[in-house]
Amino acid sequence: xxxxxxxxxxxxxxxxxxxxxxxxxxxxxxxxxxxxxxxxxxxxxxxxxxxxxxxxxxxxxxxxxxxxxxxxxxxxxxxxxxxxxxxxxxxxxxxxxxxxxxxxxxxxxxxxxxxxxxxxxxxxxxxxxxxxxxxxxxxxxxxxxxxxxxxxxxxxxxxxxxxxxxxxxxxxxxxxxxxxxxxxxxxxxxxxxxxxxxxxxxxxxxxxxxxxxxxxxxxxxxxxxxxxxxxxxxxxxxxxxxxxxxxxxxxxxxxxxxxxxxxxxxxxxxxxxxxxxxx
Amino acid sequence: xxxxxxxxxxxxxxxxxxxxxxxxxxxxxxxxxxxxxxxxxxxxxxxxxxxxxxxxxxxxxxxxxxxxxxxxxxxxxxxxxxxxxxxxxxxxxxxxxxxxxxxxxxxxxxxxxxxxxxxxxxxxxxxxxxxxxxxxxxxxxxxxxxxxxxxxxxxxxxxxxxxxxxxxxxxxxxxxxxxxxxxxxxxxxxxxxxxxxxxxxxxxxxxxxxxxxxxxxxxxxxxxxxxxxxx
Numbered sequence: 124x125x126x127x128x129x130x131x132x133x134x135x136x137x138x139x140x141x142x143x144x145x146x147x148x149x150x151x152x153x154x155x156x157x158x159x160x161x162x163x164x165x166x167x168x169x170x171x172x173x174x175x176x177x178x179x180x181x182x183x184x185x186x187x188x189x190x191x192x193x194x195x196x197x198x199x200x201x202x203x204x205x206x207x208x209x210x211x212x213x214x215x216x217x218x219x220x221x222x223x224x225x226x227x228x229x230x231x232x233x234x235x236x237x238x239x240x241x242x243x244x245x246x247x248x249x250x251x252x253x254x255x256x257x258x259x260x261x262x263x264x265x266x267x268x269x270x271x272x273x274x275x276x277x278x279x280x281x282x283x284x285x286x287x288x289x290x291x292x293x294x295x296x297x298x299x300x301x302x303x304x305x306x307x308x309x310x311x312x313x314x315x316x317x318x319x320x321x322x323x324x325x326x327x328x329x330x331x332x333x334x335x336x337x338x339x340x341x342x343x344x345x346x347x348x349x350x351x352x353x354x355x356x357x358x359x360x361x362x363x364x365x366x367x368x369x370x371x372x373x374x375x376x377x378x379x380x381x382x383x384x385x386x387x388x389x390x391x392x393x394x395x396x397x398x399x400x401x402x
Numbered sequence: 403x404x405x406x407x408x409x410x411x412x413x414x415x416x417x418x419x420x421x422x423x424x425x426x427x428x429x430x431x432x433x434x435x436x437x438x439x440x441x442x443x444x445x446x447x448x449x450x451x452x453x454x455x456x457x458x459x460x461x462x463x464x465x466x467x468x469x470x471x472x473x474x475x476x477x478x479x480x481x482x483x484x485x486x487x488x489x490x491x492x493x494x495x496x497x498x499x500x501x502x503x504x505x506x507x508x509x510x511x512x513x514x515x516x517x518x519x520x521x522x523x524x525x526x527x528x529x530x531x532x533x534x535x536x537x538x539x540x541x542x543x544x545x546x547x548x549x550x551x552x553x554x555x556x557x558x559x560x561x562x563x564x565x566x567x568x569x570x571x572x573x574x575x576x577x578x579x580x581x582x583x584x585x586x587x588x589x590x591x592x593x594x595x596x597x598x599x600x601x602x603x604x605x606x607x608x609x610x611x612x613x614x615x616x617x618x619x620x621x622x623x624x625x626x627x628x629x630x631x632x633x
Contacts, residue, residue, distance in 0.1 A: 126490045126491075130490060131490040131493055134488065134489070134490055134493070134497075135493055135496070135497070138497055138500055138501075139500065142501065142503075142504035143509070145504065146504060146507050146508065146511075149508055149511055149512075150511055153512070153514075153515040156509070156515040156516075157514045157515050157518075160514065160515070160518035161518075163518075164519075164522075166519065236541055292525075393575055401604055
């Protein structure tokens with residue numbers, strides 16, 4: 124059937140408008156739900172760096188988060204920041220870590236320094252809510268194929284790493300993608316963060332190869348690597364080292380404040396509901 | 403391509419005494435059952451291989467993928483079939499593409515809203531449903547020339563034919579590659595080498611190579627069962 128050109132054009136336009144309109148409508152209807160899902164995931168990730176999150180109901184998770192986490196924003200100099208460059212109030216959970224990182228890298232290429240907005244999540248101790256059990260920082264970097272990111276939790280006295288959570292966009296399944304395995308992340312627990320004598324941050328080294336045991340004070344900065352995934356782990360190592368650098372000013376200041384404090388809450392696993400841990 | 407038998411454009415001439423064809427008449431039932439075995443889109447027509455390799459590492463995302471693909475094939479078949487007489491032939495491929503892309507975007511939004519954790523596992527693969535040859539193949543070969551209900555049945559048939567194959571592949575890949583099924587441990591931890599036993603997960607199963615191998619084995623079994631003869 125040969126149709127006129129104008130019919131074809133009009134038909135195509137109508138199809139485009141209808142399909143575009145339908146998608147826009149559905150997106151509008153569901154976008155709050157999707158945003159809530161993303162926020163829930165962020166909360167779970169932050170808390171997972173310190174403890175096992177066994178709750179699965181988003182409302183419970185939100186309650187848990189509000190109870191345990193106090194968040195604020197700092198800049199590279201370690202100062203508290205309440206407004207961004209445009210004067211808008213900053214919310215730690217809403218800071219786009221990727222954007223901040225990219226802005227910093229772009230500025231660096233031009234030889235400039237830029238003030239980063241860095242979120243800090245304080246995990247309050249169960250027993251004594253005035254005590255901080257852990258500080259959690261988001262991290263972002265480049266793996267082998269695409270981005271890697273996550274959260275690093277350090278102890279309230281800044282001396283050791285309490286735990287990490289990593290995720291990625293496109294690392295190789297079975298190789299680089301193993302950075303999401305709890306078993307790999309567990310290798311960071313107890314590693315050194317702040318060397319209180321020398322007043323400097325440890326430079327964590329994810330050692331090439333796998334199956335090596337690194338125990339004792341001499342090996343406090345060494346982490347067992349992933350066999351076959353050294354490119355990804357190099358990216359992770361650099362990411363951690365970059366962010367240790369960003370948060371250094373903050374850590375130095377805060378550690379002096381709480382330096383004499385020997386009071387620490389006993390680390391405990393928050394356990395709500397059934398024993399299903401949320402990834 | 404062995405789709406000629408299913409492209410029967412039966413214009414039902416209304417002869418007074420002829421009974422209307424049943425909704426699930428024998429001819430229509432064949433639309434659903436043929437692609438399950440004789441005319442399977444993956445193992446016989448060899449379509450949709452890419453996603454069959456990519457998502458089948460675990461059963462849970464495979465299951466969601468199967469549901470998504472069936473939904474996309476059925477609804478795009480329905481929509482295109484309803485529009486088939488109005489679509490100008492010069493732009494028909496583009497229109498088919500637009501409909502499928504719209505449906506896929508819809509599926510993506512729904513997944514993010516209702517099963518967020520699974521949507522993260524599927525990530526790019528949902529968007530790649532549009533590149534699945536089965537979808538466009540059925541639209542062009544069937545929906546463009548057949549009535550809506552017939553097209554829906556054909557869509558269901560092709561969709562289920564694809565689904566059972568990818569679920570079968572995922573079953574073996576997850577079982578031998580990770581020792582679990584749908585995330586639940588099946589192979590007991592104690593017999594693993596690292597826990598003092600003798601067993602270890604097969605890492606080839608985790609990579610697409612394993613999927614290829616299993617697919618080949620399935621095709622072999624299917625052909626033996628159906629008595630395939632090389633022409």
